Amino acid sequence: MRASRLVSLLLLLQNHGRMSASRLAAELGVTARTVYRDVEALAAAGVPIYAEPGPSGGYQLVDGYRTRLTGLTADEAESLFLTGLPQPAAELGLGAQVAAAELKLMAALPTPYRDASTRIRQRFHLDAPGWYREADPVPQLVAAAEALWQDRVVEVRYRRWSPRPGVVTRRLHPLGLVLKAGVWYLVASGRTYRVANIEALTPLDETFTRPAGFDLAEFWREHVERYEEAEISDTAVVRLSPAGIAALPDILGPKAARLVARTLEPADADGWRRATVPLENVPHAAAGLLRLGADAQVLAPPELVSHMGNTIRAMARLYD
Known part of the structure; x- marks a missing residue:
């Protein structure tokens, strides 16, 4: 954990230049005292880092210094597609991986492209939920995502409203997760399930083979078309x-x-x-x-x- 934090601190300084201890602490989710200790550890390891005193001071790297520690871990690479969706990433338990992946990606980009990326982030933001509504509580989302990564069969207790209201038990083959207008849906066994309505989810010791040629985006597009054309029984x-x-x-x-x-x-x-x-x-x-x-x-x-x-x-x- 500390090694990952030291790399993140180093990349923050490389990407942003001079940063105060309080700002670094906020970015890393630690205390300023921890930042002081981490800076000392980096300096002891030979990283050319120094402190600039004064109200506008802070820590920075010697001009021209760049680290080569930009390799992405497997979790960080898998989380890259969520870099523009911080809230969904956090709901999936990938918030830390997304932040680390962004730092490494920014550090690896040439300066003109890094500047362009920063400009885009300053000017565009995606907010998935609709107006005047909060995201559904989804306590089973992380478990569903883990089973999805592992192609593992799951057993769920699902609260349905039709054809007869009640809680049912289902064995499912998770094929995908979709975020639609702030609402998470699990695509499994040829149907869709609202994740907020999953009361319990148990991964089983059984795996399955994904259908050959299954395209999540295409499946969801067809599902939405059927729903919006009212071709449903409910x-x-x-x-x-x-x-x-x-x-x-x-x-x-x-x-x-x-x-x-x-x-x-x-x-x-x-x-x-x-x-x-x-x-x-x-x-x-x-x-x-x-x-x-x-x-x-x-x-x-x-x-x-x-x-x-x-x-x-x-x-x-x-x-x-």
């Missing part, structure tokens, strides 16, 4: 007012609203119309439909009607 029947229909693009998004619009039935005597809405799971659907307020009435499935009624009654008690 749907909700909803009665909508004219105002509710008009609000659908803001609540569901333009594309989903267009899909729902295709299912609209003729208006009844009150001007309301029935429609079919894709149902990912009961809480997800309820959260969206509740935003329509009194302009939407859920008619089916029964578990969604019950969930909506319980939620609305609980809200009403708060305002009595």
Whole structure:
């Protein structure tokens, strides 16, 4: 651990120039006292590092000194694809590897390319979750990722909402993990599972052979197309007012609203119309439909009607 930290400290100084002890400590996740000891160790090993006193001072390397200790470890190389996604990397337990890989990659780049990389990082940032929502708690994500790396069969306890709500046990062959709009999904055995709904995951002593030619990106693209075209068995029947229909693009998004619009039935005597809405799971659907307020009435499935009624009654008690 200390050897890795010493290399990281050296690469930080190589990439950034002069840095104070407090800044180095923040970057490395240690105390300033630890930085002092690490600097002494580097100097004792012959690294030309020196301290510049004063308010703008700090540690830096002698001009022209460059380390050749830039080889990536296996974990760091595997984590490179997540360098632009610090939060997902941390959720997967790869935050430290990503940081180390970035440092080594920056150190290995010629100065013009390193400067260009820094400019890009200063100007572009990817924030995966949607507005006003936090990422799902995913306590089983790291275990799922480890099984995925090892092509290991897993047994999961999964909380599902349809066709019958409840917890089921499944043996799965993990084929991939996908982050979609801040939500992690496990692709396994030809289906997708929301990682937040996995209550327990046990790796078994059994491995499997990945299907020949399996392409995760292509599988996910086809899955999304099927879902967005509403070619799924799980749907909700909803009665909508004219105002509710008009609000659908803001609540569901333009594309989903267009899909729902295709299912609209003729208006009844009150001007309301029935429609079919894709149902990912009961809480997800309820959260969206509740935003329509009194302009939407859920008619089916029964578990969604019950969930909506319980939620609305609980809200009403708060305002009595």
